[in-house]
Amino acid sequence: MxxxxxxxxxxxxxxxxxxxxAGGCATPLESARANFDLGRLEQAEASLKPERVRPQDRVLFxxxxxxxxxxxxxxxxxxxxxxxxxxxIEEWETYSLSRGAASLAVNDAVQxxxxxxxxxxxxxxMTALNHLAVxxxxxGAVEARRILQTLDPETLGGYPDSAFARFVAGFxxxxxxDASNAALQYRxxxxxxxxxDAAVTRLHAAERSELVVFxxxxxxxxxxxxxxxxxxxxxxxxxxxxxxxxxxxxxLTDALDLAFTTAQRELARQVAKTVxxxxxxxQIAEAVRKSTxxxxxxxxxxxxxxxxxxxxxxxxxxxxxxxxxxMRVPYSESATPFRLRVTAPGGREFHAVEMxxxxxxxxxxxxxxxxxxxxxxxxx
Numbered sequence: 001m002x003x004x005x006x007x008x009x010x011x012x013x014x015x016x017x018x019x020x021x022a023g024g025c026a027t028p029l030e031s032a033r034a035n036f037d038l039g040r041l042e043q044a045e046a047s048l049k050p051e052r053v054r055p056q057d058r059v060l061f062x063x064x065x066x067x068x069x070x071x072x073x074x075x076x077x078x079x080x081x082x083x084x085x086x087x088x089i090e091e092w093e094t095y096s097l098s099r100g101a102a103s104l105a106v107n108d109a110v111q112x113x114x115x116x117x118x119x120x121x122x123x124x125x126m127t128a129l130n131h132l133a134v135x136x137x138x139x140g141a142v143e144a145r146r147i148l149q150t151l152d153p154e155t156l157g158g159y160p161d162s163a164f165a166r167f168v169a170g171f172x173x174x175x176x177x178d179a180s181n182a183a184l185q186y187r188x189x190x191x192x193x194x195x196x197d198a199a200v201t202r203l204h205a206a207e208r209s210e211l212v213v214f215x216x217x218x219x220x221x222x223x224x225x226x227x228x229x230x231x232x233x234x235x236x237x238x239x240x241x242x243x244x245x246x247x248x249x250x251x252l253t254d255a256l257d258l259a260f261t262t263a264q265r266e267l268a269r270q271v272a273k274t275v276x277x278x279x280x281x282x283q284i285a286e287a288v289r290k291s292t293x294x295x296x297x298x299x300x301x302x303x304x305x306x307x308x309x310x311x312x313x314x315x316x317x318x319x320x321x322x323x324x325x326x327m328r329v330p331y332s333e334s335a336t337p338f339r340l341r342v343t344a345p346g347g348r349e350f351h352a353v354e355m356x357x358x359x360x361x362x363x364x365x366x367x368x369x370x371x372x373x374x375x376x377x378x379x380x
Contacts, residue, residue: 028047029053029057029061032045032068033064033222033318033319036068036219036319037219037374038374039374041068042072044068045068048064048068055112056112056113057113059085059114060113062081062084062085063085063119063123063320066079066080066082067317068319070130070371076134078127078130079127079131082123082127083127086123089115089120092112093114113315115317116258116259116262117150117156117160118159118162118255118258118262119316119317121147121165122162122164122320122324124146124147125143125162125164125168125324128140128168128172129214129369131143132360132367132369133360134360137176137362141176141178145169147165147166147168148185151165151166158265159261160257160262161188162192162252162253162324163190163192163195164251164252166185166189166192167185167252170184170189171212171326189252193253208330209330209332210329210331211329211338211358211366212327212328212367213326213340213368213369214325214326214368214369215323215325215327215340215370216369216370216371216372217321217322217325217372217375217376217378218321218372218375218377218378219320219322220255220316220317220318220320220322221318222314233380234251234254234345234378235323235343235344235350235378235380236249236250236342236343236344237249237251237325237327237340237341238341238342239338239339239340240338240339240340241332241336241338242332242336243332244331247327247330252324252326253323253324254322254323255320255322321371322378331366333364335358335359335361335366338355338368339352339355340370342372350376350378351376353370
């Protein structure tokens with residue numbers, strides 16, 4: 001086993017050494033994210049050339065490009081990417097023994113990236129929003145069912161649930177007339193986040209129209225979260241429709257909270273795996289020293305395997321919006337422009353945007369999707 005691991009790690013060690021000496025050349029994902037942060041969406045998408053992405057990062061590539069296309073308003077192209085990512089995740093579901101062994105000899109970054117459980121759920125929620133944005137109600141319902149599959153207790157396995165994803169699933173089901181299952185998801189959303197109650201309450205007056213606004217603010221920070229978000233420190237969104245009272249709402253889900261909770265749950269498993277991997281690498285280095293009778297070569301092997309290669313897997317879907325809102329507000333019978341204001345908890349305004357009149361409706365329900373571009377890094 002030691003010989004096999006050494007044979008596998010030798011070429012990787014050389015590759016790592018080249019990367020270190022190269023001194024930080026930007027990867028396609030890094031370039032795309034930098035352009036995304038500046039609101040340069042065309043350049044961000046152009047940075048993501050499929051042939052320049054590592055095969056094990058294919059799912060992450062599709063997640064990132066799908067989010068960029070969604071921000072550009074290319075909902076159909078975004079859906080294709082998100083669906084392709086979901087299909088790959090399903091294809092890679094079976095654990096690869098060879099890659100599992102490689103991750104013990106190198107690091108977790110050699111594994112195929114399948115996304116954290118919350119990312120897989122929100123992948124379907126973002127796809128559903130694409131369908132809603134263009135009025136593809138049946139396709140939205142398909143994604144709703146996929147959302148619920150990822151949130152099944154057996155599948156979720158103790159990882160955090162998402163009130164926003166529950167609301168999206170409920171709304172998609174409501175739009176195809178599945179009122180009972182929609183109500184169930186709305187109820188679960190409210191149980192997860194009481195702030196959801198205002199969003200899930202239907203306007204009972206049949207003669208009145210409503211506007212359902214999905215607001216996506218900020219983006220996920222790089223790397224593993226060092227701490228969870230500060231309680232209550234989230235931006236508020238105010239929807240102002242001409243002739244109607246303004247409606248204020250809080251996010252149904254803070255994706256950073258999901259990431260932090262996920263990281264906390266995985267900590268013990270990751271520590272155990274890291275300790276095992278270091279022991280194996282130390283054994284490989286010792287075997288090299290003994291077989292070659294060369295102290296320097298043994299220490300060099302230890303330095304490469306542990307000093308250079310022992311890096312944490314910090315991959316994450318970074319173009320994923322952080323703050324996720326769903327708001328239902330009274331609306332007019334005809335399409336009317338409206339205004340969104342984003343404020344701090346104390347009321348200070350971050351920014352405001354004039355929204356065009358929505359073009360998609362189902363019965364008396366109008367739908368609008370807003371993605372903040374460039375995404376702000378909120379001070380919370």
